[in-house]
Amino acid sequence: MHRLVFASNNRHKLEEIRHLAGDRFEILSLKDIGCEEEIPEEEDTLEGNARAKSRFIFDKYGIDCFADDTGLEIDALNGRPGVKSARYAGPECIADNNIRKILGELSAVSNRKARFRTVVCLILSGREFFFEGIVEGEILTEKRGKEGFGYDPVFRPEGYDLTFAEMPLELKNQISHRGKAIAGLIDFLKRPLVNSNK
Numbered sequence: 001m002h003r004l005v006f007a008s009n010n011r012h013k014l015e016e017i018r019h020l021a022g023d024r025f026e027i028l029s030l031k032d033i034g035c036e037e038e039i040p041e042e043e044d045t046l047e048g049n050a051r052a053k054s055r056f057i058f059d060k061y062g063i064d065c066f067a068d069d070t071g072l073e074i075d076a077l078n079g080r081p082g083v084k085s086a087r088y089a090g091p092e093c094i095a096d097n098n099i100r101k102i103l104g105e106l107s108a109v110s111n112r113k114a115r116f117r118t119v120v121c122l123i124l125s126g127r128e129f130f131f132e133g134i135v136e137g138e139i140l141t142e143k144r145g146k147e148g149f150g151y152d153p154v155f156r157p158e159g160y161d162l163t164f165a166e167m168p169l170e171l172k173n174q175i176s177h178r179g180k181a182i183a184g185l186i187d188f189l190k191r192p193l194v195n196s197n198k
Helices: 011-021 046-061 095-105 169-175 177-189 192-196
Strands: 002-006 025-028 065-074 113-124 127-139 155-157
Touching (some): 046 127, 065 177, 113 177, 127 177
Parallel strands (some): 002 065
Antiparallel strands (some): 113 127, 127 155
């Protein structure tokens, strides 16, 4: 079984990704490898942050790894919060505060189109590979549902009557931005050329 470190201790993300990976890959968290440092996310792009996190782990621990960064891009806010999504309402990264802030900014706005975008950077034997997943949708006027995390209670994906926070994890993984990016990662890892280089 191929072992990969996911450069995160976010319980929700780990649960989603382990579910997607199934039993073909063993997904380790930062805690599993004894990494207790706070990895900075100071880049201006999702790609930059994903690369910085995965490069930090590979350079220090020498283990194949991947990292992701996700942004909520709202048309009426010129793509904000984007790369600042987790810290939009302040460095504490409190989801309810972030949601309140975007709902306030959109209170008089009719165009509520938005998308979630995830970028994953995989480092395999020192080489970097990138995968992207996007899901289009809209921001609701109030929270709905108790599953998921982050902006999930106010994001309704295109073609569905449910928010991400109202969906079972299996359905969310099938259509979500992170699900699409990780599916690309897993498909890549299954390729014979990749397997022959292990």
